[in-house]
Amino acid sequence: MLRVVRMVMAIAMVMMFTCSASAQPAFEEGDQGTDIAEIQGQLVDLGYDVVADGDFGPATVDAIREFQISQGMEPDGLIGPATYEALLGRDMPDISRGSSVIARRIVQTSMQYIGVPYVFGGTTPYGFDCSGYVRYVFAQAGISLPRMADEQYYYGRPISTAELRAGDLVFFSTYTYGPSHVGIYLGDNTFINASSSRGVVVDSLGNSYWSSTYIGARRVL
Helix, strand or coil, X not given: CHHHHHHHHHHHHHHHHHHHCCCCCCECCCCEXXXXXXXHHHHHHCCCCCCCCCECCHHHHHHHHHHHHHCCCCCCCCECHHHHHHHHCCCCCCCCCCCHHXXXXXXXXXXXXXXXXXXXXXXXXXXXXXXXXXXXXXXXXXXXXCCCHHHHCCCCEEECHHHCCCCCEEEECCCCCCXXXXXXXXXXXXXXXEECCCEEXXXXXXXXXXXXXXXXXXXXX
């Protein structure tokens, strides 16, 4: 398993250099997250037949192409800076591709389980606890993590809040002293976690509860 993890990390490093060479970043089919949901929400307001579920699928591609045609743009189905500004009326945010395909896969996988109930000791889509959820999601990308949050806290390398990027692990001291809760950072100050009261949900690091219990982050990719 260690060999597999090293191979995955090596691939991620290659993808980091490949993606960083792109001069024209864009949201594209397969992307997921709060940015995509906002874009879809604007498309819905404009009358396009999409659902604001945060999943950039074929219906969103078709809607973007129709919108681009209406604006006299090349209908490539990608949301680059020009399309983003025409749609939302502001500059497009920076898109970090540094964490590459592996991080994107982790984010996509993590969002598939929104709404799954919290189960103490749960490690499957029938019910997760926080560390069981994180471990399960990373396992789908071929990365093996320790089982418990306090063990995961010492895996990978520590990073500052300013360094956070999609796919990093964020940790909190909640019901007991030390790292007792863990989630997966999504970007834009948001993270996804198996909450004991709400199941798998997306939360903000700026939330008063989470900001007061936040103790650090680790990068394992």
